[in-house]
Amino acid sequence: xxxxxxxxxxxxxQLEERRxxxxxxxxxxxxxxxxxxxFLGVKASTISTWKHRLRHQGSDxxxxxxxxxxxxxxxxEQRETLKRLLCEGAQVHGFPDASWSTLRVRDxxxxxxxxxxxxxxxxxxxxxxxxxxxxxxxxxxEQNPEAVATWIQTTLPEIKKKELPVRPWCSWMKWASVxxxx
Numbered sequence: 001x002x003x004x005x006x007x008x009x010x011x012x013x014q015l016e017e018r019r020x021x022x023x024x025x026x027x028x029x030x031x032x033x034x035x036x037x038x039f040l041g042v043k044a045s046t047i048s049t050w051k052h053r054l055r056h057q058g059s060d061x062x063x064x065x066x067x068x069x070x071x072x073x074x075x076x077e078q079r080e081t082l083k084r085l086l087c088e089g090a091q092v093h094g095f096p097d098a099s100w101s102t103l104r105v106r107d108x109x110x111x112x113x114x115x116x117x118x119x120x121x122x123x124x125x126x127x128x129x130x131x132x133x134x135x136x137x138x139x140x141x142e143q144n145p146e147a148v149a150t151w152i153q154t155t156l157p158e159i160k161k162k163e164l165p166v167r168p169w170c171s172w173m174k175w176a177s178v179x180x181x182x
Contacts, residue, residue: 109122
């Protein structure tokens, strides 16, 4: 037992692997608690805890556990209802135009379910529901493509011809250009 098990960060699988390796080493009964602790990179109290678990719960107690995290505030049925509400459109819910923002969705969730999420979390809920971020078109819906093409061909070149040369906007630049001329 000369090598040490000391990576800087261990995943759940690696932690479980370390505990199971401890089990193998413990079965040989050739090492003290302190030696095992030094080799595995843990404190002696951790080795004692693992031994206690083995005695009372068996070898399954050293297996990795699954962390489920906090339960979602919106259950599956509420999420489906939210999806239906969003598909109805923003104007149905009292907003002046048809666009949705995370703040507007947050408002709808709060009014219908009495759950108030942070707007960043609303973004992840929308993503989970299958919605994606959309950017509106920068052109007007009433725009006439033929009139735009005509304007680009006739008016735009005239505007470009009339452009003034760029002048320095800062007084020290003006001073520097004057001093060079002397």
